[in-house]
Every structure is written in structure tokens, then in C-alpha cells.
Amino acid sequence: MATTQQRTDHRTDHRVTFAVLCVGVGSFSLLQSMVTPVLATIERGLDTDQATVTWVLTAYLLSASVFTPIVGRVGDKVGKERMLVVALGALAVGSLLAAVAPSIGVLIAARAIQGVGGGVLPLTFGIIRDEFPRDKVAGALGTSAALLAVGGGIGLVVAGPIVDALSYHWLFWLPMILTATAAVTAHFFVPESPERAPGRINVGTALLMSAWLVALLLAVSQGHSWGWGSPTTVGLFVVAAVVLPVWVWAEARSDSPLIDMTMMRIPTVWTVNLVSLLFGMGMYSMFAFLPQFLQTPDEVTGYGFGASVTVSGLLLLPQTVATFVAGLASGRLAARYGSKAMLVAGATLTSLGTLGIVLAHDHVWQLLVESTVLGLAFGLAFAAMSNLVVDAVPQTQTGVASGMNANIRTVGGALGGAVLASVVTAGHRPDGFPVESGYTHGFTLLVVTSALAALVALAVPVVKARTHLVPGPQADAESALVAGASGN
Structure with a gap:
């Protein structure tokens, strides 16, 4: 059996690997949110109706929810680098097809192909754990996890300017160029992991x-x-x-x-997954409904700011910057205070920031402050969730554990968005806009889910970070340790 030293000879510098991974994660998260503000533009451009155009979002959601854990698990078994190229390639092909789509049906199919790229997330976390020096893992995981929220925020910021200056087709051309470049770079520069999970698919x-x-x-x-x-x-x-x-x-x-139920019963894993579900309800719902609130014409409804798609995106820029800053700082903060403390802080700040929006939303500066608090919260919580899950499972299950965590967060976002849509639109004004109380009641619900997330986070058991292990008796011993921690 090759020694660890022999296997790590001539491997790519981890900083090059990290740059490739960040491009992949950033592109996937951009595609999650960038299309949302311009659905009306796509509806007109492809001569379709509102009910049909929403499938542009739904197809992506369904595909990503299915493929994120599956691609992560396949990567654990056949090689993370190999599957990273496949996931990035799917993003590139789907983006190309979406950019040239002549009809809404083709665009929906393209979005489903893009969803396969959800596997980039668990593969990224697995590669970081396999390849990075132990003291760099927490910071790299935190930054890459924060990019999920950062990309979502940037997508809302840049969608309007891109469509105004070019066309909605460039919402797909730009990610296509980035992901195609990342796929080629990953093939040549990202090393293949020596870790393999045994068994068939x-x-x-x-x-x-x-x-x-x-x-x-x-x-x-x-x-x-x-x-x-x-x-x-x-x-x-x-x-x-x-x-x-x-x-x-x-x-x-x-x-x-495919998904080891013993792993899912590890106390740290299932409690963090529950936090992810509750946290996803708040974060993704905020991404969807805060821009709508900003765009509501105040001279007609008496609330909102009448912002355009472009201006509402720019108003959320401080939130995006705060998320990125928190993600960069998360490694050092976790080393000093622990990832559990960061998760509790992130969920608590989410609840406080959302409560601020409920109580004070009459002036732009109020929403700027509150959304910036939310940005800090998102960056801290995303980083902490990824670190806690990765540290709690054997190295051969990093991909599937991270994939399920991301997937559960997506399910939470879908549930939260659906519930919030029902609450916000429960009462309508004669002009068709929701009444102001619809937003305040909806955001109050998110205060509750975020507070529940903070309470569950307090119950997350702390697992000491695991060191890199080579296959063999040590890895078997680690699996036995995790099984014991789960009570089996």
C-alpha cells in the first residue's frame, strides 16, 4: 500500500485547487438566484405565461435536490475529482443550452441539466478535507460554504445590470464560460482523492x-x-x-x-441537518421576498421603496459583502470559539436581523443595517454547518454527508418559500399588491424559524476535528468510532 507521503508527491498546490473549487461553487450559487429577478423578462422573451416560466426555477430545484447527494456519494466511491469535472461539465452544458434556448421547454430542460451541478457542493467539501493541510481545512470550508450565500446575493445584485446592458441570455453565457474553464482546469490541476468508499452504487x-x-x-x-x-x-x-x-x-x-442511515443518526449530523432545514427556510425566503418588498411602489401602497430590479439588487450589496467577510473570518473564529458557537451566533443574528425588518422597515438605512446583519449571520452559519458535518463523519462519507446537508437546506428553502408566499399573499389590495401586514406576518414567521434554529444549534454535540486517514485499520477504527458515537 502506498504511503501518505508517496501519494501526496507532485500534487497540486492546495491554493490552486481552492481557486478552481470556488469558481464552481460560485457559479452554481449564482445560477440559483440570478434568474429569479428576471422571470418576467424571460416570460416576454420566450412568449410564455407566468405559470410556465416558474418551471425555470422548479426544474433547477428538483434536479439539484436529487443530484446533490447522489453525485456526492458517487464521488466518495469512484473519485471526487472525476465527478467534479462531470458536475462542472453539466453546469457548462446546461448553461450553454439555456443561453441559446429558442423556447421555454428547452430552457426548462437546460435548467434541469444545470441542477446536476449541485454535486459541486459536496465534492468541494470532500476535496478540501482530502487535500488541504489540517490547519487550513476549517477556513477553506468556511469560505467555500459562505460562497453559496454570497453567490445567491450577487445573483440578485448583477441580474438587473446584466439584462439592462446585454440581455437575459448573458445570465447563462457568463456562468457557461466560468464553469467550462473550471471543468478543464479541474481535470488538469485538481488531484484525484486517494480516499474511496467501498461497495457498489x-x-x-x-x-x-x-x-x-x-x-x-x-x-x-x-x-x-x-x-x-x-x-x-x-x-x-x-x-x-x-x-x-x-x-x-x-x-x-x-x-x-446510498445514504448510510447510521451516519444520519450521528447526533452532530442530525442536529446540524435540523438546523439546516430551519435556517434554509429563513435564508432562501429572505432572498426571494426582500427584493419584492423593496420593489413595491410606495406611492401606490404606502410601503416599500419602488426600486427597480437593478436598484433593489444594489441595496442588498452590503448583505452580500457581509456574508463574504464573515465567511473569510469563519476559520479563525471557529478555531478560537468553535464551530458550534458560530452556528448559534449565525442563527441568533438571523432571528434578530429579521425581527428588525418586522419592526423597522420605513427607511432605506434601516433595511441596509438589518440586511447587513443578516449577511454576517448567513456567512457564519453556512461555514459552521459545513465544518460541523465534515468533522463528524468518516472521510469516505464526506461527500454524501455534505450533499445531504445542502439538500436539506434546499428543502427548507422550498418549504419556507411556499409558506411565506401563502402568508404574504393571503390579503391583497385592490391594485393587486399584498397588504403590508402580509410581509410583516411572513417575516415574523421567519423570526420564529431562525430562533428555533438557534435553540437546536445549542444542542449540537461538539466533535473533535478528525485528522487525515489513509485506508486501512485506522480508517476502520474511525468508522467504528463514528458508529459508537451514534449509539450503535
């Missing part, structure tokens, strides 16, 4: 997981327009409720599970 449980995820997210994302009591919506919820326990049962009995 369990196709059956992958299909079961895909079935309940798609049923749940499709019902949640479309229920508002279909009607929460419609046969289609109710039927999808029933499918999700039936298939989910079947999937858990099948994974628990499998000798080669």
Missing part, C-alpha cells in the same frame, strides 16, 4: 430517494398555484409520505446504502 435506493424528494418539492413549489387542496398537490404529498419511510427502510437494510 445502490440504484434502487437512489430511485426511491428521488421519488419522495421530487414528489415533496413539486407539491411544495407548485401547491400555491395549483391549490393546496387540489388532487394533484394532495396526491404528491401522499406519495412523499409513503415513499420516504420505504426509502429509509431500504437504506437501513442495504449492505451498500
Whole structure:
């Protein structure tokens, strides 16, 4: 068996690897949010209707939710670098197809292909853990995790100017160029991980997981327009409720599970995943509804600021900068205070910042201060969640554990967005705009979910960071240790 020294000879400098990974994560997160502010423009450009154009978002959500954990697990088994190139390639191909799409159907298909790129997230975390010096792992994980929130914020900022100066097609051309470059660079410069998870790829449980995820997210994302009591919506919820326990049962009995239920029962893993669900409800809902609030014409409704898409994005720029700064600082803060403390602080600040919006939203400077607090919170919490999950699982399960954590956060975002849409639009003015109380009630709900996230974060057990292990008896001993920590 090759020694660690032999395997690490001639490997790429970790800083080069990190630059490639950041481009991939940043591009994926941009594509999550950049399209949202310009759906009306796409609707007009492709001569479609509002109900159909929302599938541009839904297709991406469904595809990413399915492929994020699957690609992460395949990377654990066949090689993270190899699958990173595949994920980046899917982002590039999907972006190219979206940029030249002649119809809404082609654009929706392109967005589904882009969703495969969700695998970039768990693969990035796994490669960092495998390749970086131990003292650099926490900072690198924090920065790359914060890029998820940063990219979401930047997408809202740049969407308007790009469409105004060029066209909505460039919302896809630019990510295509970035991800294609990153895919080629990853092939040549990102080293292949020596770590491999044993066993085969369990196709059956992958299909079961895909079935309940798609049923749940499709019902949640479309229920508002279909009607929460419609046969289609109710039927999808029933499918999700039936298939989910079947999937858990099948994974628990499998000798080669896609998602190891023993790993999911590790106290640190399941508590952080619960925080991710609650935190995702608040963060992604804020990304969706705060720009709408800013764009509401105050001279008509008596609230809002009548900002354009471009101006509302620029008003959220301080939030994005704060998220990036918090992500950069997260490594040092975690080393000094611990990732658990950062997670509690991030969730608490989210609750306080959202409460500020509920109580004081009549002046621009108030929202600037409050959204900046939210930005700091997002950066701290994203970094802490990634560090806690990565440190809690064996090295051969980093990809799938990170993928499920990201996936659960996405599910939380979908749930939060659906609930908030129902609350905000529960009452309408004669001019069609929501009443102001709809926003305040909706944001109050997010205060509650964020406060619950902070309380759950207090219960997260602290796991000592694991060192790099080579395959063999040490790795087996580590797996036994994790199993013991989960009570098995």
C-alpha cells in the first residue's frame, strides 16, 4: 500500500485547487438566484405565461435536490475529482443550452441539466478535507460554504445590470464560460482523492430517494398555484409520505446504502441537518421576498421603496459583502470559539436581523443595517454547518454527508418559500399588491424559524476535528468510532 507521503508527491498546490473549487461553487450559487429577478423578462422573451416560466426555477430545484447527494456519494466511491469535472461539465452544458434556448421547454430542460451541478457542493467539501493541510481545512470550508450565500446575493445584485446592458441570455453565457474553464482546469490541476468508499452504487435506493424528494418539492413549489387542496398537490404529498419511510427502510437494510442511515443518526449530523432545514427556510425566503418588498411602489401602497430590479439588487450589496467577510473570518473564529458557537451566533443574528425588518422597515438605512446583519449571520452559519458535518463523519462519507446537508437546506428553502408566499399573499389590495401586514406576518414567521434554529444549534454535540486517514485499520477504527458515537 502506498504511503501518505508517496501519494501526496507532485500534487497540486492546495491554493490552486481552492481557486478552481470556488469558481464552481460560485457559479452554481449564482445560477440559483440570478434568474429569479428576471422571470418576467424571460416570460416576454420566450412568449410564455407566468405559470410556465416558474418551471425555470422548479426544474433547477428538483434536479439539484436529487443530484446533490447522489453525485456526492458517487464521488466518495469512484473519485471526487472525476465527478467534479462531470458536475462542472453539466453546469457548462446546461448553461450553454439555456443561453441559446429558442423556447421555454428547452430552457426548462437546460435548467434541469444545470441542477446536476449541485454535486459541486459536496465534492468541494470532500476535496478540501482530502487535500488541504489540517490547519487550513476549517477556513477553506468556511469560505467555500459562505460562497453559496454570497453567490445567491450577487445573483440578485448583477441580474438587473446584466439584462439592462446585454440581455437575459448573458445570465447563462457568463456562468457557461466560468464553469467550462473550471471543468478543464479541474481535470488538469485538481488531484484525484486517494480516499474511496467501498461497495457498489445502490440504484434502487437512489430511485426511491428521488421519488419522495421530487414528489415533496413539486407539491411544495407548485401547491400555491395549483391549490393546496387540489388532487394533484394532495396526491404528491401522499406519495412523499409513503415513499420516504420505504426509502429509509431500504437504506437501513442495504449492505451498500446510498445514504448510510447510521451516519444520519450521528447526533452532530442530525442536529446540524435540523438546523439546516430551519435556517434554509429563513435564508432562501429572505432572498426571494426582500427584493419584492423593496420593489413595491410606495406611492401606490404606502410601503416599500419602488426600486427597480437593478436598484433593489444594489441595496442588498452590503448583505452580500457581509456574508463574504464573515465567511473569510469563519476559520479563525471557529478555531478560537468553535464551530458550534458560530452556528448559534449565525442563527441568533438571523432571528434578530429579521425581527428588525418586522419592526423597522420605513427607511432605506434601516433595511441596509438589518440586511447587513443578516449577511454576517448567513456567512457564519453556512461555514459552521459545513465544518460541523465534515468533522463528524468518516472521510469516505464526506461527500454524501455534505450533499445531504445542502439538500436539506434546499428543502427548507422550498418549504419556507411556499409558506411565506401563502402568508404574504393571503390579503391583497385592490391594485393587486399584498397588504403590508402580509410581509410583516411572513417575516415574523421567519423570526420564529431562525430562533428555533438557534435553540437546536445549542444542542449540537461538539466533535473533535478528525485528522487525515489513509485506508486501512485506522480508517476502520474511525468508522467504528463514528458508529459508537451514534449509539450503535
